[in-house]
Structures are given as structure tokens and as C-alpha cells.
Amino acid sequence: AQSVTQLDSQVPVFEEAPVELRCNYSSSVSVYLFWYVQYPNQGLQLLLKYLSGSTLVKGINGFEAEFNKSQTSFHLRKPSVHISDTAEYFCAVSEFGNEKLTFGTGTRLTIIP
């Protein structure tokens, strides 16, 4: 069965500094990978997804993530964060042939002015 581990539950970052949110997954088959963002009192919104092809995926709001199959990782990065990036970020995985989307426990990103 697939699983996702987000190693950091909270990440404080100064405004305009870079950030990396870590995600590792476990699966016995090929996977699709996603990052979602949840703003306070909102539903989840897709930031980016990796389906196939280039391992570097660019998403909305200046975020990008890199799929590393050998390390089973899909870390999310942004070179310069803004106050508006304050939110909770979820990594998710689904396996080929199975729609079930499994989420990590989330990382709360706090931007310090």
C-alpha cells in the first residue's frame, strides 16, 4: 500500500527567503505525485503534479518540485516566499491504476515578516 511521509510538521521561514518542504513516499508500483495547498478555512487546491516525463515540475505561485525516484522523494521548493504563502501544504500519492489519493500529514508553512 502507498504511503506518504512529510518530515516537517511546521516550517517557519523569513519573507523572501527560500523554502523546501520535504516529502517521501512508499509504494511497490509506479506512482503519480501531487502537492496541494490549504489556506485557512479553505479546501485543498492543487499546486503541482508529477505524472511522467521531466522530473522537475513547475506549479502555481512560483512553486516547483523535483521527483527523485531513487530517493522516493518529491520535495517542494520556492526560491523566495511571500507572506501570502502562509498555509498548510500536503503531499499526496496515487498508484498507477488506482485512484485512491493518499495524503501526508501536512506541513504548516509560516512566513516571518
Next chain:
Amino acid sequence: DAGVIQSPRHEVTEMGQEVTLRCKPISGHNSLFWYRQTMMRGLELLIYFNNNVPIDDSGMPEDRFSAKMPNASFSTLKIQPSEPRDSAVYFCASSPRQGANTEAFFGQGTRLTVV
């Protein structure tokens, strides 16, 4: 499209009462998912439907929980009887077609408080 619509946004009920949460997926979407979010357990998939048929309900915690999708534009999640430990935010999501490579679109959620 207005997106996935859930109602009510907030629900406060007494222990033992029946609670029904409602979801209208995005028109044309074939898959529908119910998730529960709590601080302790994060986001858990409860059940999902393809073309109105339940495919995987292994995440439904107990027999007190039931979900239906009578047609392509409506789904309900019912808890009967409700208990304080059911307090959580319940999300409905839909996706355009069957297949793991499609993103899920989430509603705003229903915050359920059982007292």
C-alpha cells in the same frame, strides 16, 4: 463552474443525533471522494465513487457512517448516531475521469462539531 459545493459549511449537533453532509460535484466529473480531516489523523479517505458506484469504502470508520451517490450530481455522507469523536472537517472532492493521473478538486468542507 462553481466548483464542488458542500453543505452545510458548519454543523453543530448533539451526540446521538443523525448528521447528513451533502456534496454537489463539478458537472461532468466521474469520480467523487469523501475525506475527513482531524488534527490527530490528518486527511483520511473515507470512500470514493466512480460513475456513482462505490469503489472503495475501506476508510469508512464504522457502521455508523454511510455514503450514497444517487446520481452524478449529488452525494451524501451520513453519520447515525453521531459521537463527539466524529468532530472533524469533512471534505468532498471530485475529479474529471477515472484514472489516478487526474487531480481532485475539493470543496470548502463541512466543519462538524458533535457535543
